[in-house]
Amino acid sequence: MSTCIITGASRGIGKQIAIKMSQTKNIDNFVIVSRNKKALDETYELMNKEKTIKICAVDLENSEMIKEIIKEIAEEFGTIDYLVNCAGYAEPQSLLETSVENWNKTFAVNVTSIFCIIKEVVKIMKKTGGKILNIASTAGSSARPGWLAYAASKAAIISMSQTISAELKEYGIKTYCISPGRCATELRRVLAPNEDPSTIMQPEDVASVVRNLLSDMETCMDGQDIIVRQQ
Ligand SMILES: NC(=O)c1ccc[n+]([C@@H]2O[C@H](COP(=O)([O-])OP(=O)(O)OC[C@H]3O[C@@H](n4cnc5c(N)ncnc54)[C@H](OP(=O)(O)O)[C@@H]3O)[C@@H](O)[C@H]2O)c1
Known part of the structure; x- marks a missing residue:
């Protein structure tokens, strides 16, 4: 039985x-x-009900809660085989507009929470091996004037993924880092309010890439920043 x-x-x-x-x-x-528990319930309704699905409504800024839920998941399911770090936050501001609160909140959600969750998950995953996939952004590898904290936080994910990938190889754990380009979601609407969402990549396209990387067929990628973009 495997758990994601x-x-x-x-x-x-x-x-x-x-x-x-x-x-x-x-x-x-x-x-x-x-x-958001209500929104998670909606996701649940669209998932394959032949699977066991557990809903965890928690704020990932709370590192103690992260410890608690990972312990609970390990007790309930035994192993943790796949971890997808997709939660993200953006409050786009230029250097002179960025407050310390904005900077800290962006790093708390986008970087610190991923560090905390990976650390707790690896304590379990290292017994069996597994796959970790972090979602960074193309904003993490090129200039994004007006999005300082967000872009810097995504660069941190790219760097963290490379180091973690090298450190965790010995446990049979692969770490992937994908960097989507423009994708039609609420977060993108905050970053680019005037854009027509129908003209850019859709969330389903990124999900297909994640599914392929987490399948047993994938054997040759690990650690590097994988750009995911509509052609
Ligand atoms: N859309 C793009 O163009 C794009 C491009 C590159 C990278 N990305 C990255 O892709 C990932 C997904 O983004 P998206 O575009 O799908 O954004 P989204 O629609 O705004 O979704 C963000 C998700 O993060 C969760 N979240 C935010 N703060 C949280 C917290 N403190 N604790 C727990 N969960 C939290 C939100 O859920 P709740 O509100 O229910 O907590 C929501 O499920 C992010 O890491 C983003 O940076 C997006």
């Missing part, structure tokens, strides 16, 4: 990952995580 945790599953890319991954054969148990 997906954060940010209440909407956007994470929701589509949860729906698509639940159709795959290689995973039996799913844990879907975000703050």
Whole structure:
């Protein structure tokens, strides 16, 4: 029996990952995580009900809660085989407009929560091996004037993924880092309010890439920043 945790599953890319991954054969148990319980219930309704699905409505800024839920998941399912870190936050501001509160909140959700969840999950995953997939952004590898904290936080995810990938190889754990370009979600609407969402990549497209990387067929990628973009 294998288990997959997906954060940010209440909407956007994470929701589509949860729906698509639940159709795959290689995973039996799913844990879907975000703050909004009602929205997670909606994701649940669209997932494959032949799977066991646990809903965890928690704020990932709370590192003690992260410890508690990972302990609970390990007790309930035994192993944790897949972790998808998709939750994200953006409050786009330029250097002179960015407050310390904005900077800290962006790093708390986008970076510190991923560090905390990976650390707790790896304590369990290292016994069996597994796959961790972090969602960064193309904003993490090129200039984004007006989005300082967000872009810097995504660069941190790219760097963290490379180091973690090298550190965790010995346990049979693969770490992937994908960097989507423009994708039609609520977060993108905050970053680019005047854009027509029908003209850009859809969350289902990113979910397909995640499904492929987490399938047993994938053997040759690990650690590097994988750009995901509509052609
Ligand atoms: N859309 C794009 O163009 C794009 C491009 C590159 C990378 N990305 C990245 O892709 C990921 C998904 O983004 P999206 O576009 O799908 O955004 P979205 O629609 O705004 O979804 C963000 C998700 O993160 C969750 N979340 C936010 N703060 C949280 C917290 N404190 N604790 C727990 N969950 C929290 C939200 O759920 P709740 O509100 O229920 O907590 C929601 O499920 C993010 O990491 C984003 O940076 C997006």
